[in-house]
Amino acid sequence: KRLPADARPLAGRHVIVTAGPTHEPIDPVRYIANRSSGRQGFAIAGALAALGARVTLVAGPVVLPTPAGVDRVDVETAREMAAAVDAALPADAAVMVAAVADWHVAAADQKIKKQPSGAPPALALAENPDILATLAASPRRPALVVGFAAETEQVLAHATAKRARKGADWIVANDVSGGKGESVMGGARNSVHIVTADGVESWPDLPKEAVATRLADRIAAALTA
Ligand code: CTP
Ligand code: CA
Numbered sequence: 001k002r003l004p005a006d007a008r009p010l011a012g013r014h015v016i017v018t019a020g021p022t023h024e025p026i027d028p029v030r031y032i033a034n035r036s037s038g039r040q041g042f043a044i045a046g047a048l049a050a051l052g053a054r055v056t057l058v059a060g061p062v063v064l065p066t067p068a069g070v071d072r073v074d075v076e077t078a079r080e081m082a083a084a085v086d087a088a089l090p091a092d093a094a095v096m097v098a099a100v101a102d103w104h105v106a107a108a109d110q111k112i113k114k115q116p117s118g119a120p121p122a123l124a125l126a127e128n129p130d131i132l133a134t135l136a137a138s139p140r141r142p143a144l145v146v147g148f149a150a151e152t153e154q155v156l157a158h159a160t161a162k163r164a165r166k167g168a169d170w171i172v173a174n175d176v177s178g179g180k181g182e183s184v185m186g187g188a189r190n191s192v193h194i195v196t197a198d199g200v201e202s203w204p205d206l207p208k209e210a211v212a213t214r215l216a217d218r219i220a221a222a223l224t225a
Helices: 039-050 078-088 131-136 155-166 208-224
Strands: 014-019 024-027 030-032 054-059 070-074 093-096 103-105 125-127 144-151 170-175 192-196 199-202
Touching: 014 039, 014 078, 030 103, 039 054, 039 070, 039 093, 039 208, 054 078, 078 131, 093 131, 093 208, 131 144, 131 155, 144 155, 144 208, 155 170, 155 192, 192 208
Parallel strands: 014 054, 014 093, 024 103, 054 070, 093 144, 144 170
Antiparallel strands: 024 030, 103 125, 170 192, 192 199
């Protein structure tokens, strides 16, 4: 059964979505990771595809099925994610949901061994490329660039500053401090604030799928305005 044309407002549009954590190797058997499950980003990719978009989902290491109608590119590190986003351009919109590691390690070629002295190894960290800021400043910038901000304090102040610093059109801000029962990272629900040039729109606490549907509708409205 075919959907009416207005149910597929993103037909002919390409959207890039990043999701999940990145893994940054320390040596051949160890890595730095974070608590992102990829759930919110995968739901957003699926919701955009349901509105007719061609969706490239650049996914860090997660255990989730690929949403229907979504083209998935699996990556491990932030640097691989940056390259995959670049390779997926051009796009009409980009939604950067991934919890990208801020640093990578100058990884050892061999497994790091304990020292008889008990001295722990020093990990030399170097900053990863900022995929969102790079894309927002790029000559191939999508018309709509959406970032996420996971904060544990001063959520709106940090998110507003982040929007300006990174050159995003919208920042979807959430409080990941936890303590209110189930935590956002890995959990099923999310309460977010949409920070735009026009101000802040606060949504109620919703299942991640519902946040995804609302955000996809808002993206469709912005791209077709
Ligand atoms: N992001 C990115 N590349 C990075 C780091 C972050 O694309 N190397 C994106 C995330 O996907 C998210 C947004 O930037 O959409 C904000 O990420 P966040 O970690 O909250 O911002 P940071 O600038 O890294 O600031 P913080 O010091 O708070 O971690
Ligand atoms: Ca960060």
